[in-house]
Amino acid sequence: VGSVAHDFNNLLMILSTNVQIARRRGATGLDRELSAMERALKSGQSLTRQLLGVARKQPLRNETIAIGKWLPACRELLKASLGAKLALNLETSNDVWPVRVDAAELELALINVAVNARDAMPSGGTFSVRADNVRFRHEDGFPIIGEFVQLTLEDTGAGMGPEVLGRAFEPLFTTKSKGMGTGLGLPQVFAFCERAGGVATIDSALGAGTSVRLYLPRASAVVAESPAANHDTAAAGESHGLRVLLVEDNEEVAAGTEALLSMMNHHVTHIFNADGAIAALEAARRDIANGGALPFDVVLSDIHMPGKLNGIDLAEILQSWTPRMPVILVTGYAEELDRARQVDARVLSKPFDIALLDSLLQAIRENLNAHAVNREHGEAPH
Incomplete structure (x- = not known):
């Protein structure tokens, strides 16, 4: 998958x-x-x-969120997912513990359960969302131990019989008519909770509605306020482009990315895989020893490619070089993503919006300009 x-x-x-x-x-x-x-x-x-x-391969962007503040902000999104016939009851408080999760994946899990609830209540009903703090001890006999936030998602719909209930979290299993369901909604919920270090459970009976519970571990860190982004896009468009080494084995992906970067005034050199990139960069290093300079300002590389080396290997090698070269890694799934986070590289998920890549390149360009100013004044670069 x-x-x-x-x-x-x-x-x-x-x-x-x-x-x-x-x-x-x-x-x-x-x-x-x-x-x-x-x-x-x-x-x-x-x-x-x-x-x-x-498939447990979705790249995650975990952050610490305060459920008491975060959940009410999802009210309009849940209403849109439920439709006009259903009532939404949402209960939480500021006393609910923070959790460390991928907020987008948690949001998707809520939507998936809400859509299932909507389909189970075609004539109307109520969908309730409640957040509570719970503690599990070893003697409780529950599959997890410790402090968790319990998100209870309940509907007053038709419910499920034991045969359907037993397969509810099974990937690609659905009782919906053709074109109405993929069988991926509840499995995503289960996989998300598991990857977060928790678990998901489901209780249901015919005529008695359905209750889905998401157990997410309590976060130890406090919630950090996110600084406001402040990108001067006008200045970015006017500044000189970067010399980008694009490492991508898919020719059409490379062609599209190269065309977009060129339209943004960057100068792009495309190499098929990480093995070829290292060979080219090693040759450039030899030129540096003879008084030359690296021909690239940044490496933009896919992670999974044919050859001995992948994109993470490439980033690790470049991290050990002097001078350091910025690396942006691009991936379609999360295999080895934990390793990718250990190297000095930004990670983008395919398919990405070019504006996001542009903001990363702008930050790299500003850093290079700052280093150039420091050199002019005889200061050591940061």
Whole structure:
């Protein structure tokens, strides 16, 4: 499942970059068609995200969130998922412990359960969400031990019989009619809780509704306030581009990415895999020893590629060099992602919005400019 989703992500990346190219070129008379493609891309991204979540290969961006403040902010999203016929009852308090999770994956889990509840209550009903603190001891006989936040998601729908209930978390199992369900919703919920260090349970009976409980470990760290982003996009567009070494084995993904970067005034050199990139960079290092300079400002590399080395290997090697070269890694799934976080590299998930890559490149450019100023004044670079 993870391999299929990875290949599908590459196809989405090709579509995404070419749609963004068309947008930047100001293609006239195609706005309706491009908008339809962008909607389809979002649906495809959602599907691959669910596939990767079920396969435990979805890249995670864990953060500490205060459930008491975070959950009420999801009210409108849950209402939209439930539709106009259903009532939403949401209960929480500021006393609920913080949890450390991928907020987007938690949001998706709530949506998946809400959509199932909506389909189980075609004539109307109530969907309730409640957050509580719970502690489990060894003698409780529960599969997890410690302090957890319990999110209880209940509906007043038709419920499930024991045969269906026993398969509710099974990937690709669905009782919905063709075209109405993928069988990935509840499996994503289960996989998300498991990867967070918790568990998900489900109770249901015919005519008695359904209750899904998400148990998420209490976070030890306090919630940090996120600093406001402050990017001067106008200045970014006017500044000189970077020399980018693009390492990507998929020719069409590389072509689309290269075209977009070129439109942003960056100078791109494409190499097929990490083995070739190291060979080229080693040759450049020899030139440095003879008074030359590295021909690239940044390396943008896929993680999974044919050859002896992958993108993380490449980043680790470059991390040991002097001078250091910034590396941005791109991945369609999370295999070896923990290792990727240990190297001095930013990680982007395919398919990515070019604006996000642009902000990373802008930060690298500003850092290079600061180092150049320091050298002019005889200061050591930071």
